[in-house]
Amino acid sequence: MVGTAARVTVAACIAFYLCRYGLDAAVMALYATFTVVALGVLARIPGSGRQRAVTTLWVLPAGTALVVLGTLLAVRTWAAVLGMLVIGFLVAYAGSAGPRIAGAAPGMQLLYILPCFPPYAPGTLDQRVYGFVLGAVLLAAAQVLILPEPVTPPFRALLADAAEAAAALADHHDGPAPERTLARARTAADRLRPSRVPPADLPASPTRAHKAMAHAAETVRTLLAQLAALHGAAAPRGGYHAETVGLLDGIAAALRQAARALRAGRRPGAEPSVAALQAGLDPVRTRRAVAALERLGVDDRLVFLRxxxxxxxxxxxxxxxxxxxxxxxxxxxVGADRAGHAFAYARTPAWVLWWRRLSTHFTPRSVIFQNACRFALGLAAARAVAGVLDLSHGFWVLLATLTLTRTTSLETRWVVRQALIGTLIGAAAAGVLLALVEERTTVYALVLPVVMLAAFTLGPLRGPAWAQGGFTLVVATLFAQVAPVTWQLAPTRFADVLTGSVIGLACGLLAWPRGAGSELRRSMAGVCTAVADAVGRTASRVVEPSAGPADGAGIVALNRALVLAEESLAQYQSEPREETARQPDWPAVLAAGAHARRGERLLPGRPGRIGDGPVGGWLRREAGRTAEGYRALAERLRTGGPDGPRGAPTDPDAPQLLNIHGLLEVVPPPPPDTDTDRAAAAALLVDAVVWLDTLTADLRRIHGEMAEMARRAEPPGPRLA
Incomplete structure (x- = not known):
């Protein structure tokens, strides 16, 4: 907090003093100063000092366009309002492209708000643009030079650490790995959780590289869990079988190649390669599948098979x-590799990837869409009120609406109450300052850095009251150096903040007042429906590869459901509530979605063909039963309350385990060593059974959690005397 306050204070004061007293350009001074405040305080740009500086410089073209549009549309109130509605929505919605853009969005809003008010002065457009550019450049320099935020390890380094930790686990061939190695693996996996990665380093944009990073992170965390489970299981006497040891050695070698490439960050040549690992994997897969099917009659809980x-x-x-x-x-x-079916996005044009991301959230069911509408409507209403009432400092109304509107009506009410108290106190202090100092601008120039540093330090630390009170003093000391003002500026500031607060409060009450709470269950139900669809599609293509196209459309739909659900959950967890109702195990729902996606990426492209015979019929039936379980869960989530457990399933409805006895009735005898086609089909069948078993276990876990919630929510029965 202190670092941010120091950077903003130094950059803003240099910009203001240079323009106001050095160049005698009052308009340029205001725009330079408010640019620093907008992008340094109002915006929440994540990352190290260098990352923040790069983001600040990257917004120069968009910021210039916003200043120009605001200046030109100020010609009429209706034009400014319409522009505020469209631009306010687009800027807020652009946050769906990644955390850096989302962090910069609030500050970018101010770049249109400031010039869209009278006087309509296109003749000062050059000063406005120069002021904006100067403020942005000074802020970028301050972010690098003044108490910069520390540099964090790049995401590729986290992936390399995790790959090396997995290789260390694979090096152990004699039972459980040492606790130190397991602890290293747990730490490496935990550091790749999206909630633990700094937002600026998170691969959240729709670019191909970021999608590959996210794919690699999900995969290496799964790999670490699989190796830990392998070493946690009881090893056979004398250690692992030779083929297991060989496969583990191949895994370790491939992972170390990947780690070296990630650390080097270079375009790959021959390494890392999967050729050696794949060559050793295929025969082990078929032999183990045949052995598992031989034991299936005494393995009805699939312990041996797993x-x-x-x-x-x-x-x-x-x-x-x-x-x-x-x-x-x-x-x-990689799309031409044997496992290339898992990387359909490798061959997708960049514009298609961006379109998919931006269109994913263009639905009233997206919390990002809801927030964009809420802010756009609030800002447009505030601009209309300021224009109709001809308020002398109308942009303060919009600034209050922008900074005080929250995603829930509960939080908005609390913030507005605190902000009004702080503004009232700050206005009183500003009125006293203006009355005592009057027009002695030297005093204001000396006081400005102290007031800025205090306001931008205490505001984030002590809450909205301190932030609004401090900013009121900053505004008073700024405007007193630009034009003659009296103590009446203070009550004007309070009236404008009150007007903006009322508009923000009205938007909070009318536009999705429950925030993410009204969408969380619906989005999780959407994941369950997408999982059910994925199970059906995958089973059909495993049984008969020609049953459906391998165009990746199904994975796109599942990804869309997961993205909407993850955004809803993240916002819900950030919203304060009067009382927190117990929620189902939402991460388990997201995990089920990830498991379904992994199977749909991998299984249909595997060698082997089960065919639409008795075994294929069994697989279709079991997949259908699992899919119906997820559809039933989706329906219960939709019909239940947004925060309560109403509609939760009861114990008799618990999903059943896979019908292994039914498979035993139809599975053919193990194939001879010479029948490679049947061996490949057996391996594909075992992979599909393990995948379905995982999804069934996810469903039972979610079901059990909701049943427990239902039991706890039931009122106690009558007590006997």
Whole structure:
């Protein structure tokens, strides 16, 4: 907080003094100063000092366009209002492209708000633009030179650390790995959780490299969990079988190649390669699948099958991680690899990736869309009121609306109450200052840095009351140096903040007043529906590859559901509430979506063909039963209350385990070693069974959590005397 206040104070004061007293350009001084405040305080640009500076400089073209549009549209109130509605929505909605843009969006709003008020003065446009550019450049320099935020490890380094931790786990061949190695693996996986990665480093944009980074992060976390589970299981006497040891060695070698490439950050050549690992994986997969099917009659809970499949699943994850590494480093040829079906986005044009991201949230069911509408309507209403009433400092009304509107009516009411108290106190202090100092601008020039540093330090630390009170003093000392003012500026400031607060409060009450609470269950229900669709699609293509196109459309729909749900959950967790109702295990729903996506990416492209015979019929039936379970869960989530457990399932409705006995009735005898086609089909069947078993376990866990919520919510029965 102190660093931000110091950077903004130094940059703003240099900009103001240079323009006001050095160049005698009052308009340029105001625009330079408010640019620093907008992008340094109002915006929440994440990252290190260098990352913030780069983001600040990147917004120069967009900021210039906003200043020009605001100046030209100020010609009429209706034009300014319409511009505020459209631009306010677009700037807020642009936050869907990533955390850096989302962090800069509030400050960018102010760049249109400031020039869109009378006087209509296109002749001063050059001063306005020069002031904006000067303020942005000075702020960027201050972010690098004055108490800069520390540099964090790049995301590629986190991926490399995780790959090396997984390689260390794969190096152990004799039972449980040492606790130090397991702890290193847990730490590496935890550092890749989206909630633990600094927002500026998070691969959240729709670019191909960021999608590959996110794919690699999900895969390496899965790989670490698989290897930890492998070493946590009881190892056979004498250590692992030779083929298991060979596969683990191949995994470790491939992961170390990937880690070296990630640290070097270079365009890949021959390494990292999956050729050696894939060559060793295929025969192990088929032999283990045949062995698992031989034991299926005494393995009705699939314990043996899961254990036999762990090292194969880990090798699969290692293959995907290596290919994702090659893709994020620029090798788009991974789409032609044997596992290339998992990387449909490698061949997708960049504009399509951006369109998918931007169109994903263009729905009233998206919290980003809701927030953009809320802010755009509030700012447009504030501009209309300021224009109709001809307020002398109308932009303060919009500034109050922008800074005080929150995603829930509860939080908006609290913030408005605090802000009005702070503004009243700040206005009283400003009135006293203006009455005592009058027109002695030297005093204001000396006081300005002290007031700025105090306001921008105490505001974030002590809350909205201190922020609004301090900013009121900053505004008074600024405007007193630009034009003659009296103590009446203070009550004008309070009246404008009150007007903006009322408008912001009205928008909070009328536009989605519950915030993400009204969307969370619906978005999670959407994930469950998408999982059900993915299960059906994948099972059909596993049984008969020609059953559906491999165009990635299904994964796009599942990704869309997951993105909407993740945004809803993140916002819900950030919103304060009067009382926090117990929620279902929402991360388990998201995990089920990730498991469904992983299966749809991997299984249909595997060698082997099950065919639409008895075994294929069993797989379709079990997949259909699992899909129906997720659809039933989706319906319960939609019909239940947004915060309560109404509609939660009860114990008799619990999803059943896979019908392994039904599979035993139709599965053919194990194939001989010479029948490679049947062996490949057996391996594909086992992979599909393990995948369905995982999704069924996810469903049962979610169901059990909701049933427990329902039991706890039931009123106690009558007590006997």
């Amino acid at each position: 254990r036999r499949a762990l090292v194969v699943q880990a090798a699969d994850s290692a293959v995907v991680l290596v290919l994702a590494t090659r893709l994020l480093l620029g090798d788009r040829g």
